[in-house]
Amino acid sequence: MIILALEASTTSAKAMLFDTDSGLSTVRARRFEVAGPDAAVRDGDAIYTQTMALGRESAAGQDVDMIVLSSTWHGLTLRHDDLSAVTPVMEWPYTGAQDLCARLRADEAFTWWFYERTGCMVNAVYPVFKLLHLRERGQSLDGLLALDQPSLIFARMTGRTWTNPSLASGTGLLNAHTADWDEEVISRFDLSGVRLPELRAVTDTAPLRDDAAILLGVRAGIPVLTPGPDGGLSQVGDLATAPGDMTFSMGTSGALRFSTLHPSLSPTLSTWSYRSPAGALSGAATSGCGNCVDWARERLFGQAADYSEIEPLMSADRRESPVFLPFLFGERSPGWQDQRRGGLMDLRPEHTRADMYQSVLEGVVYSLFHCFKELTALNGPPRRIVLSGGVLSSPFWTQLTADVFGAEMETSARQHSSVVGAVRMGLRTAGLDDRHPALEESEPRIVRPREERRAQYDEGFARYLDHYARTEPTERTFVR
Structure with missing residues (x-):
């Protein structure tokens, strides 16, 4: 079985090709070319194209059986139903909502209510406050899809607007205890008109679309795993x-x-x-x-x-x-x-x-x-x-x-532990042992104080x- 892992990190596209039979793997990375002076606001479609281009180089000549995805927590882009862009992707460093969040944090009861429901603090990093900031600036939100970079990549590859609780836990819209979209938070912020991606399991897959298969140079229809956040996947990788x-x-x-x-x-x-x-x-x-x-x-x-x-x-x-x-x-x-x-x-x-x-x-x-x-x-x-x-x-x-x-x-000798984590999740999804010998390290080096x-x-x-x-x-x- 050959697994292709793709990651759109904060600064770079990464791709890892892993052969479960031979244990051979190759890793490529390439820094993103980002237009404009603010790298915190990016063209999500350009990031998708650059990530797919690196994936095509990695998959060249290989019969890929599964694709797994990794990317960043906390991004936000608004999209039409056809996935055309209304806004760029505002990544985690984007602080446009800082004044709005300062006002909200002045309400102690509200701050505690939000933190205890979502596990997230009132802070501009979270997509929920980016949504409120956009609305304050006059952007209509009703009927638009709210995605992040990984869910956008998955949607463009499969046609499915899905996410999973691991990725959604960094939005400020997921209940930390039930792992469902929090209807009270959505209601309090009057965000019911925003379309959120469907929550699916971390092991759910959807078939690769024809257009994405052409971009990657692989077979259409192979399973694509719901994307994971690089921070959470690092935990799995290590x-x-x-x-x-x-x-x-x-x-x-x-x-x-x-x-x-x-x-x-x-x-x-x-x-x-x-x-x-x-x-x-x-x-x-x-x-x-x-x-x-x-x-x-x-x-x-x-x-x-x-x-x-x-x-x-x-x-x-x-x-x-x-x-x-x-x-x-x-x-x-x-x-x-x-x-x-x-x-x-x-x-x-x-x-x-x-x-x-x-x-x-x-x-x-x-x-x-x-x-x-x-x-x-x-x-x-x-x-x-x-x-x-x-x-x-x-x-x-x-x-x-x-x-x-x-x-x-x-x-950790793994330079790309989040990508390794994505591969491990692919192994689990395929019913294989995620502790593949080729992914294990020798005795780790210990740094002592x-x-x-x-x-x-x-x-x-x-x-x-x-x-x-x-x-x-x-x-x-x-x-x-």
Whole structure:
């Protein structure tokens, strides 16, 4: 059996071809070409075309038996019945609804009501608030389809407007406890005229349409699995679905995801509760991670600078560095202040560009550690942590992360764990063992914290929290 996995991530198209008989696999990735200055607002049809083009290259000469899909949580595009675009895809970094959400968060009772029903905070990242923002701007919503990038790709490939509870759990429209569209939320926001995709199981498939088959160069009619969110599929790919397993991804954004038996809601509203294809997830995510590092590299060293050239400039012995608040793209967890802004604090004349760059790495880690403390206060300590993402390409940043967290971490050698997770879901759907030997890793590398650095990073985190508190937007924070 040959499985073709396609992913439309935040920045790139990815494709993996996996042969269950031989265990051979090939992975391709290509950065998206996005028109316009704002990558948070994208042409969903162009993303589809670029993803399919990469899939065609991967599938060339192969008799594909199944297609599995992965993409991002939290996107929104409005479509007509024929899937023609009314709006582009507003991805998770889009913050157009931030002022609207600030107004809504001023109502404490409403904020709690929404969080406890959906597992989502009142924040511009969620599609429900993007819908309200569009309506405030004069966009009629009645009769239009509300899709995200993965459900759009699935609809164009199969003609079916389907999603599943794992993908829908990131919309703010799914009930966290029943895993159905929440009619009370829909009614309260007067969104009954919006057409939502049909909820189907994570193992449901639909046949590939003729036009999509031509684009991919494969047979029409082969099954296409309902799409999964890349964050949830990473949990599956890294075999971190048992209660107490935590995946920790540091890519464009940062996310910590804790597998739990049941939806887990924070008394401080600092975490979210979604679903992976395998069960409940308690998590926290930040909008600023690798994107902040890219920003710092380009502005401090120039676009042509390579990370390998900057790495030797870092030193754990450097003290009294500036403090970086990684909110260039607003804040998600733990404070959910979409209006929060980032920047370098405590700058002095003697600070070099290497000092400033290192402070960006540190600030990103402190922000994620802030999330980690909220998650462990809610769920207890994880039994294992699997670290993945671009952080692993920097030995300094990887060790810094373990030192700040004070925890041992397994490093995932899978560069594309979400794509592997999609393949595993395809194996399950086909009735095969998802722990295929060719998908398993050798003994993972363990990164251990250096205890001699404990006091240093405790002091650094305290400085970070001090500046975090002093720069809080003038908006009420609720603690139950």
